[in-house]
Amino acid sequence: MAAQPSQTSIDAIAKAVYEQCLQAPSDYLFSVSELQDLVPGKNNLELTQKVLNELLRTRSLSALTRGSQTVFRSVPKDFADKVKNMTADEEMLYGYIQESAREGIWTKQLKVKSNMHSTAVNKALKGLERKKYIKSIKSVNHPARNIYMLYELTPSIEVTGGPWFTDSELDKEFVNELLTAITKFMISKSFPKLPTRGAVGSFPPGYTGYPTLNQVYLWVKSSNLTEVDLAEADIRSLLDVLVYDGKIERVVGGTAYRAVRRPDSINGFTESPCGRCPVFTLCKEGGPVSASNCVYFEDWLNA
Amino acid sequence: MSQNAAELCVLLVRDIYGEVSSRVVSVLLELGRLSVTQLVDQLELDSKIVMETLAVLIQQHLVVHFSHLETGRKVVYYECEWIQVYELLRAGRIIRVVEERFGSNGALIVSNLLQLGHARVSDFLTAYGTSTKKSKATVNTNAPAIEDELSITSVDILKSVMADMMKERFLVQVQEHHMHIRTDTRNTLRAQLTSQLRKSQLSENKLGKEVDRQMKIKMQELADGDTSQHAGMKRKAAPASKPKSKKRQKVSIYDLIDQEEEEWEINENIVLRINYEKFLVLFRNAELVSLAESRHGKVSSRVYAEFLKRLEEKYFRCREPYSGDDDEEDDPKKRIKLSVLELSKTFSKDIDLENSIVAAPRPSKTKARKRSYSDGEDEDESRPNGYGKKVNRKNKRRKGNSGDDDDDDDDDDNDISDLEELYDDEEEGIDAENRRKKIRMELLKQHMQLLAEDSWKFVRLESNRGFGEWSVNYKELGKLMRHIELEKVVEETFGEMGLRLLRIIKDKGKLEEKQIASIALLKQKEIRSILTGLQENGYLHLQEVPKTSIPQISRTYFLWFHDPDRAIQSLITDTYKAMSRAIQRTNVERAKRSSLLEKWERSDVQANVEEYLTTSEKRELEIWLSREEKLLGQLMRLDRTMMILRDF
Numbered sequence: 041m042a043a044q045p046s047q048t049s050i051d052a053i054a055k056a057v058y059e060q061c062l063q064a065p066s067d068y069l070f071s072v073s074e075l076q077d078l079v080p081g082k083n084n085l086e087l088t089q090k091v092l093n094e095l096l097r098t099r100s101l102s103a104l105t106r107g108s109q110t111v112f113r114s115v116p117k118d119f120a121d122k123v124k125n126m127t128a129d130e131e132m133l134y135g136y137i138q139e140s141a142r143e144g145i146w147t148k149q150l151k152v153k154s155n156m157h158s159t160a161v162n163k164a165l166k167g168l169e170r171k172k173y174i175k176s177i178k179s180v181n182h183p184a185r186n187i188y189m190l191y192e193l194t195p196s197i198e199v200t201g202g203p204w205f206t207d208s209e210l211d212k213e214f215v216n217e218l219l220t221a222i223t224k225f226m227i228s229k230s231f232p233k234l235p236t237r238g239a240v241g242s243f244p245p246g247y248t249g250y251p252t253l254n255q256v257y258l259w260v261k262s263s264n265l266t267e268v269d270l271a272e273a274d275i276r277s278l279l280d281v282l283v284y285d286g287k288i289e290r291v292v293g294g295t296a297y298r299a300v301r302r303p304d305s306i307n308g309f310t311e312s313p314c315g316r317c318p319v320f321t322l323c324k325e326g327g328p329v330s331a332s333n334c335v336y337f338e339d340w341l342n343a
Numbered sequence: 344m345s346q347n348a349a350e351l352c353v354l355l356v357r358d359i360y361g362e363v364s365s366r367v368v369s370v371l372l373e374l375g376r377l378s379v380t381q382l383v384d385q386l387e388l389d390s391k392i393v394m395e396t397l398a399v400l401i402q403q404h405l406v407v408h409f410s411h412l413e414t415g416r417k418v419v420y421y422e423c424e425w426i427q428v429y430e431l432l433r434a435g436r437i438i439r440v441v442e443e444r445f446g447s448n449g450a451l452i453v454s455n456l457l458q459l460g461h462a463r464v465s466d467f468l469t470a471y472g473t474s475t476k477k478s479k480a481t482v483n484t485n486a487p488a489i490e491d492e493l494s495i496t497s498v499d500i501l502k503s504v505m506a507d508m509m510k511e512r513f514l515v516q517v518q519e520h521h522m523h524i525r526t527d528t529r530n531t532l533r534a535q536l537t538s539q540l541r542k543s544q545l546s547e548n549k550l551g552k553e554v555d556r557q558m559k560i561k562m563q564e565l566a567d568g569d570t571s572q573h574a575g576m577k578r579k580a581a582p583a584s585k586p587k588s589k590k591r592q593k594v595s596i597y598d599l600i601d602q603e604e605e606e607w608e609i610n611e612n613i614v615l616r617i618n619y620e621k622f623l624v625l626f627r628n629a630e631l632v633s634l635a636e637s638r639h640g641k642v643s644s645r646v647y648a649e650f651l652k653r654l655e656e657k658y659f660r661c662r663e664p665y666s667g668d669d670d671e672e673d674d675p676k677k678r679i680k681l682s683v684l685e686l687s688k689t690f691s692k693d694i695d696l697e698n699s700i701v702a703a704p705r706p707s708k709t710k711a712r713k714r715s716y717s718d719g720e721d722e723d724e725s726r727p728n729g730y731g732k733k734v735n736r737k738n739k740r741r742k743g744n745s746g747d748d749d750d751d752d753d754d755d756d757n758d759i760s761d762l763e764e765l766y767d768d769e770e771e772g773i774d775a776e777n778r779r780k781k782i783r784m785e786l787l788k789q790h791m792q793l794l795a796e797d798s799w800k801f802v803r804l805e806s807n808r809g810f811g812e813w814s815v816n817y818k819e820l821g822k823l824m825r826h827i828e829l830e831k832v833v834e835e836t837f838g839e840m841g842l843r844l845l846r847i848i849k850d851k852g853k854l855e856e857k858q859i860a861s862i863a864l865l866k867q868k869e870i871r872s873i874l875t876g877l878q879e880n881g882y883l884h885l886q887e888v889p890k891t892s893i894p895q896i897s898r899t900y901f902l903w904f905h906d907p908d909r910a911i912q913s914l915i916t917d918t919y920k921a922m923s924r925a926i927q928r929t930n931v932e933r934a935k936r937s938s939l940l941e942k943w944e945r946s947d948v949q950a951n952v953e954e955y956l957t958t959s960e961k962r963e964l965e966i967w968l969s970r971e972e973k974l975l976g977q978l979m980r981l982d983r984t985m986m987i988l989r990d991f
Binding site for chain 2: 204209210212215242244245246277278280281284285286289290291300301302303304306307308309310311312313314315316320323325330331332334337341
């Protein structure tokens, strides 16, 4: 029977094993026997057990179960260092938050999962936040919720609402600028250029050279309009909005788009003072507002 | 009819026929059909005055009547034909159109008929011998002011113009039912039909259906009047079912038509009136043409105008009240079609298609297309037809050298290559006239295709006969025009955002606020106020769908939706109101300056304006004239909106 290995030698062996584990891909799962091979000596069950305990204590390894087997995963060094600075509560919450990945997790859910008292949860979260291990984010879908995620992660599209959102607020200027730019592009591609200025011409019937979604997408990509990474689907929603604005229409069986000339929005109704009157519903002969005392008519007649 | 429409009608009648008439109309509109005694009670006026007023209004077709037998006594009921009152507004428009088509003689006839309501041809002609011409009669010059300054055109010319106008249905013969209350005409006809068909011992259910079917035919016949094509349809109904008087009338009409064809002369015994419905067809075409121009430019719109003009005679009115819901759509055979070949026969040579702006940009068009091809996106995209190809010869030549066009040329239609050959033949001078015709036809076809390709579907391709046969789906276009009008109002009132929201909801059906916001890429907070505004104006509506059996606000879906008919109706009502206000304001402005205007209207002052009016008076007069013009102009623009919303 070999002599009881000293604590210091166990630490050294543990360190060596941990270093070796780090060589493997980060998500590689070690079985007990594999780890045993890493520990020097043969039939060193006892030693292996001690080394493993040491590694688990220092959070260098985390234990998982695969089927009935217990397997281990190496924990990156920086993380292991972090955990060393945490209280037990913090560590547990940190685990849940880490699991939630880029979606983040709502404090209420944290409470339920951890089964901790809310003051304890809050205290632990505060501590983690102060150490810059986690951060609080805002979700577009639930703006009122307090959601946490790991400090180093960027929230997913579901949480941020996609490229149109800045700080979970829809970035109107950004959207409008893109819309204007695309409209201009569409107009330039939809009508033939005429030698005479101001003349109106059309492409011949059956013309298929109108820009497709992909072409617009490539144009936006190459035009340096924005640094935000826009997907083709995002461009499609922009084009949809333009279709709803009546500025472009789908052509060639819906595969391409072209700008349309819009009739002037001259309309007998909105031109007349009544069409823009804020008190139109109150207006009545003999009433407080009527055609005879109408100030809007006076302005309109004087204009 | 809405209250706002009633208000407008009363104002119109007051303006033109004075206070008493307007009160009669107002009571009739408010209370519906009334007998003379009831009317006298309501008005608290002398029955003689009431009777006289009614006579005038009946002559103008503003009031219709019907006699009933009640407890053995004949009682006559009167009803106001408010649509006819509204038509008073359109006098100016109608005269202008007629003047364009039939010259000053036509305008003369129409303006007189507008004043008289209806007139017997012979009376009109005799009166004309001594009467005078009135060239301009717009809404504001409604009082029959007579200007004695004209040369008398010969009666024969007038007669032939009248005959022409009748042939094109701008004038129609007054028939008995024109003077009768519509509901009563219909009820009487139905009663007659029912009693006749009852003899054939059909079951009650079948009887009802059969009566409905025959009613439709009969009403259509009444509305159409003298079209010979309905002779065929008459056989379906039992011949005796026709009211005697009408049958006689019909016969006389056919006689008239025969006579016309042989001798080209109008029967002087018939009574004529203006056919407002037919004018609406013209106005609708004009509106469509201007819409086409805004989309495709002048030349295409002129082609469209010529095309619509050729179809014009086939359309009696804008909306067929008695045709089934989708008759036209169901049966392509019934559609009214015209081929490019036929169109080209009468197509005005003055319209320059060849060197028009559409032909001119072709070189750049080719470039644009090549550019897009070289982008490598659409290389193998199939073109539905070969008309991406250029017809312009010079252009063809110029790019003939560039090799990359060769494969393009290969997939050309035969038509096109024929055409190219034609171009190539030009120098040899073979049958130049024929060739030019063919080129012109090809260009016409291209314009038609352009119009058909538009998402607004100005025309619809029916077949390929004669360089393509086309029809117009007026029903859909009417809907489209109404919607465009609504969109304009929404855009002006609620801005671009309002328009976007309306169009999204119209496209998607029913939507929650959240979904709308995410499609529109707008903030939920921002769109809420706009949606509410749209709802207040009646353009959008809200449906609540409770999630639970016990309705709770927090557990309810609120879905926005757009009901076109309700939205348009609400806009129509508002437009009536705006029109009333414009007239009222005109009256107010006039009243403010009544003494000045009285002075100005005096004949001695008119003769010597410079001397009798002070500088300040002249300035005030100028203000009044410009204001009146502005208000009346606005009224006409409102009427244009109204036509689109209500009549097309």
